[in-house]
Amino acid sequence: MERVSLVRKINPALANGLVEMWLKEVEGAMLDSVLNQLKKAWEDYYQGDRVGWVTSWPGQVVQGISCMAWTYEVEEAIEKKSLPAYVVKSTAQIGDLVRLVRLDLKSGLRITVEALIVLDVHARDVVKAISDLNVLSIHEFDWISQLRYYWHENEKKEEYVCVSMVVTDVKYGLEYLGNLPRxxxxxxxxxxxxxxxxxxxxxxxxxxxxxxxxxxxxxxxxxxxxxxxxxxxxxxxxxxxxxxxxxxxxxxxxxxxxxxxxxxxxxxxxxxxxxxxxxxxxxxxxxxxxxxxxxxxxxxxxxxxxxxxxxxxxx
Structure with missing residues (x-):
């Protein structure tokens, strides 16, 4: 079980007894709350130790922001031609999570860490594969064919998360799904x-x-x-x-x-x-x-x- 605070209070009395009206308000508040959590977790990601960061945010946010950090870090490694070094870093990150999961954790945190290990192992395998293929540009198919996460801005200067694969860009839904395995x-x-x-x-x-x-x-x-x-x-x-x-x-x-x-x-x-x-x-x-x-x-x-x-x- 995990708690995610809503960004604003909702008063059902203002809906004049119309259930669908105040549930629509709840839905809007949920979307804003998940986006708020994503922004804060992204700001916090590079502030300290990754293991500590994993234990302090909701499971869904941890999965999304980890994938986003991985996307930006891999693109940086491709441009600097330092993919082999990043494979070593990825392996070390998995080792940290494996040591964490062996401890006596609460059930919710255990699900978060296990899901993150699954994502991290795939991420490490992808980096190893593109390193072996000697990918030199972030526009090569071997890289753009992976599921990648980015921050984008729309015309109103509002930030949102975009999930990209090949030529498809899907806006991250922000639906709160809970703490789920992957x-x-x-x-x-x-x-x-x-x-x-x-x-x-x-x-x-x-x-x-x-x-x-x-x-x-x-x-x-x-x-x-x-x-x-x-x-x-x-x-x-x-x-x-x-x-x-x-x-x-x-x-x-x-x-x-x-x-x-x-x-x-x-x-x-x-x-x-x-x-x-x-x-x-x-x-x-x-x-x-x-x-x-x-x-x-x-x-x-x-x-x-x-x-x-x-x-x-x-x-």
Whole structure:
């Protein structure tokens, strides 16, 4: 369990008894609070010992800022041609965390450290790989094909975190997901990430396919964790009709959440044709950058960061 303070107080009485009004206020305060924590943790990162820093911030913030620090440090190492030295530093950082995780820690902190070790091991492997490939520029594909985190500014001079991979830039969702473990990244996971991020760039969804238990759903869920988005996993059955799925899509389009429809091929063919049209309507609305759109005779306010993934188990 961990506590994250809200940046401002919320008074439900001001919503005149409308639950959705004050919950909208809570959501806004949550997004601002996570961004505030990210900014403070980034300022604090180079102030002292990394192990001490890990133990003093929420798990999600630790994961995000560690990935961001790694991005900037690797780019600096590429420009200074000092990647082999950075491999040594990365290994030393993992050693520090391994020593920490062997101590008697509280369960929440243990989850944070374990998740960070998983991310750090992958990060070290990436640095070793690009060092062996003799990457000399931060614009080479071997580097830009990795998941990278940056601070950016928009037109209003507001700072935000951007998650980049190849040509795709996804704004960090700032959804507070809690203190969660992370997926071990294999070369196949990396390829899935590249494909899914490429799909997001084109305002499309992704459809990982393969035998049961190979991590299709977990990969979608972990990418959602990486960009701080709520991912709702929904197990499809042959009893589903287009009306039930239509209600689901209405919620997704308005909330900006991600959804992963598991075993999508179980849905009846007659229903699938209607569902394909429903998904196409949402994807077209995102592509046109509209604020509101018609969906099944209802005018909906669109959150363009929503996304729909399906997984299929052939045979």
């Amino acid at each position: 997926l071990v990244v294999t070369p196949l996971t990396d390829r899935c990430y590249r494909t899914l991020m490429g799909a997001l760039k084109l305002c499309l969804g992704g459809a990982p396919e393969g035998p049961a238990g190979t991590g299709k759903t977990e990969t979608c869920k972990d990418l959602a964790k990486a960009v701080a988005k709520k991912c709702v996993v929904f197990n499809c059955s042959d009893g589903l009709d287009y009306k039930a799925l239509g209600k689901f899509f209405k919620g997704l389009a308005q909330s900006g959440a991600w959804a992963c429809f598991d075993e999508f091929n179980r849905i009846e063919l007659e229903v699938l044709s209607v569902v394909a049209q429903q998904i196409l309507t949402i994807q077209r609305a995102i592509g046109r950058k509209v604020v509101k759109f018609f969906f099944e005779d209802t005018m909906l306010r669109l959150d363009p960061t929503c996304s729909i993934f399906i997984t299929m188990n052939p045979g």
